[in-house]
Every structure is written in structure tokens, then in C-alpha cells.
Amino acid sequence: MHDHSAVHDHGACCGNATDALARAERLCAERDLQFTRLRRDVLEAVASEAKPLGAYDIAERLSGQGRRVAAVSVYRALDFLTENGLVHRIASRNAFVSCGHQHGDGAGLVFLICRTCGSIDETTSPEVDDQLDRALAKAGFKPSSRILEVEGECGACLGHEPNP
């Protein structure tokens, strides 16, 4: 029912699906937005998996038992969720993860993508942002958004290895 074959248990999995849903519910109430069934289901699918999911994966998971969710609908729900910072898009994978933090709009995030277990973590680093802003200013470039994704091995997978 729930794939846990990958070596991964940093606590940001499974349990946070309900957290994410609760947070979404609150946020939509605050902003007077509709948290519809489709949006809820898409968020739940994404949040219940630490790995990034493609839009078609999500559509497949939500379909069945007389219900058919087309990829288009999933994309629309994902647009809504990303616009409101509940889900992030991983550009290097063409896939989506649920936001694990409550950091406002999702600016300044760093995504850590593990090559071994496929999981994704987020962090932030004000120091990186500072230096980046400085570099951009020096280049005469006015930023409006950025993506920063790092591939490598997560701590859990490094720990499991015999010879790091």
C-alpha cells in the first residue's frame, strides 16, 4: 500500500501528510481560497511520499474505482498548490514535492535530492542568499525568482554505506 523500500526515515515522511493537509486547510481559510477535493487529494498524494511525484503518477494514483482524474486536472491543482507555497516543483526532475516547512512563499529554498534513495529534503540558508544577492547585484541583475537544487547523497544513505 505504501512503498517503503527505499532507505529513508528522517521523520519527514508519511506523518506529515496530515500536517500538510491541516496547514493547507488553514492557509486556504485565511486567504479565502477553495480547498476543493481535487486539490486536497493531489496534496495528499504528494505529501504522502518523500520522493517527488510526476503529474501523471499523481493522476494514476487518484484514478481507479470509477474515478478518473486526468493529468490536466492534476496540473491545475498543482498550479494552485505551488502558487500558494504548499507544493514545490523540482525542475531537475519535472516532479513535485509537498512543502515540508512553513516558510512563507518558498523563496530561498535549497532542495537536497538524494541519488540513492530518491528522497528530497529542503533547507534554507540566509548566508547563501546573502552571497547570492551580492553576486547578482555585482552582475547588475535584478532577481525575481530562483531555483537551487543539489543532487548527492543524504545523511541517512551515507550512514548506511559500508565505506563512506
Add this chain to the structure above:
Amino acid sequence: MHDHSAVHDHGACCGNATDALARAERLCAERDLQFTRLRRDVLEAVASEAKPLGAYDIAERLSGQGRRVAAVSVYRALDFLTENGLVHRIASRNAFVSCGHQHGDGAGLVFLICRTCGSIDETTSPEVDDQLDRALAKAGFKPSSRILEVEGECGACLGHEPNP
């Protein structure tokens, strides 16, 4: 013949196509790699445009006059070129740009993507890299590659605007 409609003339255009070709030729000779006609043509197409080009755009440009270059071939050439640091992939655009610098393997690059004119510049910032390494170490993450792409407005376009 050559589209210059976009506001963009920071000197990294057109002229550097020949530079890029010369650099590629040298590099392939050094490493004993084949710099074939297809690879040359693909690199030339990418280098003669400051904007990122999609693989199918490239295929279209190289086709005509009895020659037909399929997208697959372009992808293979692009794989070769990116592996050797002659071309970079822009993940947020699914497109490719020729490398404007001679910075070895292309690690530590920052891509500046202008929303207005569509051009792409590269910079590097050792400070950003330092801070990023620090943040990754703190997170217990061992990086093997990263992408850092910033969208915004380039200096040229900012200068052209009436009220910045």
C-alpha cells in the same frame, strides 16, 4: 537570417560562436575526442544564440536543403557537449546554452535568465559556493552536482526601462 529583435548586446553574442568552436576543437584534440560535423553544427547553433535553444529548435535549424537532422541526433550531440562542459542545460527551460567561459567542468555556475529579453548569462561566485558547501555539510548532505538558476531582469533590460 539572425534574429536580433530582442534587446541584448552585452558582447557575449554572435562573436563567441567562433570562439566556442575554437575552444571545442582544442578541447577535443586534447582529450582525443571526435569533434564531428554534427557536434560542430549543434554547438555552432547553440553558440550563435544568446537565448537558450530547445533540442527541436536546433534540429529544425540544422535541417533543410536536403539535410534532415532528427532530434535524437541532436540529443546525442548535446549529451556529448554537456559532458565535456561545452554546453549547459537550463533545467528550468528544458533548453541549452553554449558555455561562455572556460571554467573547467562547469561546476559552481550561476545562470542568470532575463525574463524580458530571454538572454542567459553565466557567473560564478566562490562565496556562494562556500556558503552552500557549509549549509550542505550542516545538513549532512554530500553533494555531487547542483543547479542554480535565477530569473529576473538583466542589466541591459533594466537600463532600457523608463522607471526602474
Add this chain to the structure above:
DNA sequence: GATGCGATGTTACAGTGTATCAGTACCAGA
């Protein structure tokens, strides 16, 4: 010439994303 290898050509197909139109639910106002 035979063999092996890398590069290319060709076809087919999988995966990703968007455009467009139609239908539905709901709410505000006449």
C-alpha cells in the same frame, strides 16, 4: 577482407505540459 567500435540515421514510443471547449456548482443581484 574480417572484425570491432563509435557515431549517425531512422522509427517508434514514453513522458511532460498546454490549449480549448464544455459542463457544473455556487453566489450575487435583478
Add this chain to the structure above:
DNA sequence: TCTGGTACTGATACACTGTAACATCGCATC
């Protein structure tokens, strides 16, 4: 109540991006 507007969803079609598999060609080497 009816009507019209808005937001969401369904559905189809299509464009774009990328890969798998196999055939062919050129070239170096035996």
C-alpha cells in the same frame, strides 16, 4: 425565481521533450 458571472472540473486534442531499439556507415586494427 431567474439570470448572469465566476471559479472549478472534465474531456479531448495536441505540442513539446526525451529515450529505446535497431540498422547503417566510416574507420581503425588485425
